Amino acid sequence: MIWVGGGVLLVAAGFVTTLTPRWRARQRERxxxxxxxxAAIDSATVSRDAAVRPVPEAERLLTRAELIAAGRGxxxxxxxxxxxxxxxxxxxxEHADG
Numbered sequence: 790m791i792w793v794g795g796g797v798l799l800v801a802a803g804f805v806t807t808l809t810p811r812w813r814a815r816q817r818e819r820x821x822x823x824x825x826x827x828a829a830i831d832s833a834t835v836s837r838d839a840a841v842r843p844v845p846e847a848e849r850l851l852t853r854a855e856l857i858a859a860g861r862g863x864x865x866x867x868x869x870x871x872x873x874x875x876x877x878x879x880x881x882x883e884h885a886d887g
Contacts, residue, residue: 829875
């Protein structure tokens with residue numbers, strides 16, 4: 790009976806040892822993605838505030854990015870929010886130059 794209990798404990802320890810680094814890496818990736826998304830949203834907000842005239846498409850993209858950020862999804866949601874914010878930022882910068 791002791792051997793069975795020891796075997797089960799050894800297998801459980803192996804699973805924990807294997808899964809813990811993966812879990813930590815996934816959490817780190819998620820935090821990094823959201824940090825980048827928040828930075829992109831902040832940059833787009835600054836570009837919007839500096840814009841001389843409104844750009845409806847850019848405003849729509851920024852609003853969508855902010856809504857995705859409010860939902861607090863995973864890494865994919867963070868990347869989507871960052872893409873929308875970056876496109877909005879580009880649109881405002883293009884209209885400021887032209």
